[in-house]
Amino acid sequence: MNKFKILVSLLLWQGAVYAQNSTSILLKNATIIDGEANVKPRIGSVLIENGLVKSVSYTPLKGVKSQTKVIDCTGKFITPGLMDSHVHLGTADLTDLKKAHATTDSIMGNLLVHGITTVRDMAGNAPFLAACKKKVQEGKVSGPDIYYAAQFAGPGYFAMMGNGRKGEVDLGTTSWYRAIKSKADVKPAIADAKNAGVTGIKIYASLSKELIREITNEAHKQGLLAWAHGAIFPSKPMDVAQSNVNSMSHANDLVFQQIKGDTIEIGAAWAQLYKGLKLDTNVRDQMLLEMKKRGTFLDPTVFHAENNKMANAALITRRANQLGVKIVAGTDWIFPSKNESIPLLNEMKLLAGKCGLSNLEVIEAATLNGALVTGLNDRGVVRAGKRADLLILNVDPLKSLDTFDKPAFVIKQGRIL
Known part of the structure; x- marks a missing residue:
């Protein structure tokens, strides 16, 4: 490390120490990467007050309060905090x-150290997640903000899963794991899920297209989001998209649209895939254009797919980006509890390296789009009025995404960590 880098690091450290109890911080002379891909990065300054971005200025600031702690970020880069949209x-x-x-607290701490300030949890034990969320909100543990889902599926799915898991009550009977048998089940089930603190309903498996549509419509009526797998089995991906869900997870699932018939049987479908089902590009494009038309986000989980030898995921995601489908960065992968590299970085690098996204588009997928798919309008970009969830990076992320592995500083709700 040269003398200039040492000096900058010391200045940042000193500013960070003094800023802990300050409600006003000025991050001065950084290259600001907004979070929206079509906004050109520029050198400017970010003023933080009371946990929010007070202003973003690209000209010298005047009238800065004397009590404001100023951190010279010359040569540094500021981005929004990252979001993993599938944990x-x-x-x-x-x-x-x-x-x-204890284990989850450690995982959450590692998420935050690596710059992940928000996560979308795609179904788990709601009381446990609510407790984790509360601990973070109250400052008892360090971690990202958590927004979680209830998982809805047909009774056949829960029967297949053995109607229970160690340490939990029977699956399919709780507000967060609910078996849906008919339309009559939907309204009260969603009300129960909402009372459990969920942000969205994860539409998972063994549901007809009619029930998918009913769940989606009722979720929206009750102020919740509808997040679905790409294929629900026996329902096909087009059935899911045409139900107006907010997001579809697992790009690889979209290949099942090309299987003949109005419905698909899960075992036979996966057997075809592993025998080498060739991607029909015409069917793929019809599917993706439907998603674009309806504003459905794609949660491709490319890292997950690559680890399971599903090459179609990257091909579909590349085409989705070309056609203008909005993409989020999610992993559906196990996070380490120690201070080790995170799978979100692997996902981001695959989005760039295999799926053709520019680094600005990758950053958008891991910031702004993650916020939007979760219904959050208060974060995801570096703009006045938004939450001060920010990263200060040593290296230009437009040249190397690896810089996200070790942020110089993580700022969450205006507090430098």
């Missing part, structure tokens, strides 16, 4: 709650 923090063995919380 599972509440699916571990909960027999020993104390142990489960």
Whole structure:
């Protein structure tokens, strides 16, 4: 590390120490990467007050309060805090709650150290997730903000899963894991899920297209989002998209649209895939254009797919981006509890390297789009009035996404960590 870098690091450290109890911080002379891909990065300054971005200025600021702590970020880069749009923090063995919380607390701390300030949890034990969320909100543990889902599926799915898991009550009977048999089940089930604190309903498996549509419509009526797998089985991906869900997870699932018939049987479909089902590009494009028309986000989980030898995920995601489908960065992968590299970085690098997204588009997928798919309008960009969830980076992320592995500083709700 040269003398200039040492000096900058010391200045940042000094500013960070003094800023801990300050409600006003000025991050001066950084290259600001807004979070929206079509906004050109520029050198400017970010003023933080009371946990929010007070202003973003691209000209010298005047009238800065004397009590404002100024951090010279010359040569640094500021982005919004990252968001992993597909995690599972509440699916571990909960027999020993104390142990489960200790492990999850460590995972959450590692998420935050690596710049992940918000997560969308795609279904787990709601009381456990609510407790984790509360601990973070109250400052008892360090971690990202958590927004979680209830998982709805047909009774056949829960029967297949053995109607229970160690450490939990029977699956399919709780507000967060609910078996849906008919339309009559939907309204009260969604009300129960809402009371459990969920942000969205995860539409998972063994549901007809009529029930998918009913769940989606009722979720929206009750102020919740509808997040679905790409294929619900026996329902096909086009059935899911035409139900107006807010997002579809797993790009690889979209290949099942090309299987003949009005419905698909899960075992036969996966058997075809592993025998080498060739991607029909015409069917793929029809599917993606439907998603674009309806504003449906794609949660491709490319890292997950690559680890399971599903090459179609990257091909579909590349085409989705070309056609203008909005993409989010989610992993559906296990996060380490120690201070180790995170799978979200792998996902981001694959979005760039295999799926053709520019680094600005990757950053948008991991910031702004993650916020939008979760219904959050208060974060995801570096703009006045938004939450001050920010990263200060040493290296230009437009040249190397690896810089996200070790942010110089993480700022969450105006507090430098």
